[in-house]
Amino acid sequence: MTQRVYLVGLLLCFGLMCHLVTGIFMDKLASKKLCADDNCVYTISLARAEEDYNAPDCRFINIKKGQLIYVYSKLVKEKDSGEFWAGSVYGEQYEDHMGTVGYFPSSLVSEQHVYQEANKTVPTTVRNLQKP
Numbered sequence: 001m002t003q004r005v006y007l008v009g010l011l012l013c014f015g016l017m018c019h020l021v022t023g024i025f026m027d028k029l030a031s032k033k034l035c036a037d038d039n040c041v042y043t044i045s046l047a048r049a050e051e052d053y054n055a056p057d058c059r060f061i062n063i064k065k066g067q068l069i070y071v072y073s074k075l076v077k078e079k080d081s082g083e084f085w086a087g088s089v090y091g092e093q094y095e096d097h098m099g100t101v102g103y104f105p106s107s108l109v110s111e112q113h114v115y116q117e118a119n120k121t122v123p124t125t126v127r128n129l130q131k132p
Contacts, residue, residue, distance in 0.1 A: 029059070029084055029103065030075035031125075034118035040073040040086070044118045047071050047087065047109040061089065061102030069109060072101065074118055083107065 036042040049063040063069060068090040077083045084103040 028124070030078055031123065032076040032121050033073040033086070033124055034076060035073045035120045035122050036116045036118055038120060038122060040122060043070045043072060043115050044074070045071045045111045045114045046090070047085070047111050049104075049109050051108045053104055053108050055102065055104075059103055061087070061100055061104055063089065063104050063108070068112070069104070071111070073122070074106065075103070075124070076121070085109070 033040065036044050047069045049065050049067045049069065052065050053060075053063045055062050069087040070090055071085050071087040073086045075084045075086070083106045085106045086101060086103050088099060088101045
């Protein structure tokens with residue numbers, strides 16, 4: 001009996017570690033995004049959430065109805081995909097979430113103020129950063 005418990009525990013640990021080593025595949029949301037600059041660091045607009053949204057994975061952020069969000073980029077919609085924007089929550093009330101950047105459906109927000117046009121098309125691939 002003790003050997004069975006030990007074996008089951010060992011198999012569970014191995015199974016959990018396997019996911020940590022190999023990672024979990026996530027579908028790419030888009031190949032391009034629209035930004036105000038080449039690095040997508042400048043704020044494009046300020047949006048207000050019209051509905052609550054619960055993030056399905058770590059790429060997304062939770063938003064609550066009425067919450068203000070700084071928008072940094074807008075994904076270029078591709079076939080069979082939704083339209084997502086990237087941003088971070090705004091305001092003292094949401095202090096524990098400030099600074100967290102993630103995607104959210106653009107259909108759930110309304111732009112309140114446009115700071116600058118998103119006229120730079122940037123690929124969504126990861127860039128190789130070179131150390132000086």
